[in-house]
Amino acid sequence: MCNLPPRFEPCHPRRMIGLLQRVSRADVSVGGQEHGRIDRGLLVLIGVERGDQEAQADRLLERLLTYRVFPDDQGRMNRSLQEIGGGLLLVPQFTLAADTRKGTRPGFSPAAAPQEGERLFDYLVSRARSIHPAVQTGVFGADMAVALVNDGPVTFWLRVEPGESP
Secondary structure (H helix, E strand, O other), X not given: OOOOOOOOOOOOOOOEEEEEEXXXXXXXXXXXXXXXXXXXXXXXXXXXXXXXXXXHHHHHHHHHHHOOOEEOOOOOEEEOHHHHOOEEEEEXXXXXXXXXXXXXXXXXXXXXXXXXXXXXXXXXXXXXXXXXXXXXXXXXXXXXXXXXXEEEEEEEEEEEOOOOOX
16 A cells, blocks of 8 residues: 555556447537537547656547447447447546545546646547547536436446556
């Protein structure tokens, strides 16, 4: 067990986070205006932690596009987003990086600084759009309303470890 404060990387390695939900449809609105919408595909809430780099974003994207969460002809989760040609809705959500280990109020010190979080989210979106044809997004730092119909329900928490690359 580590007795060092959370700011010491060896005891608390940071990871880029993707909370993915298989959806039959999803949308995100900002200020009452729809900003992104997909039909069948994945809604992914993205959390960026201090120390995350492009390598973690690349690996997370690879996993999102190839993670087998869609049913095949036998109903088994054997098909990926790429295989079904589904939509990908990426929504930044810094609260995923919260430290909830103590007390009754989350701490956000593990989250990347806003400028760095936005830079890595934008990088992830740019890379996703260069590889996958159907990418929509939320707006970094905005107060968003996210609506979805979770298909299954199917929800997975993916974390990309430091040093893990595509």
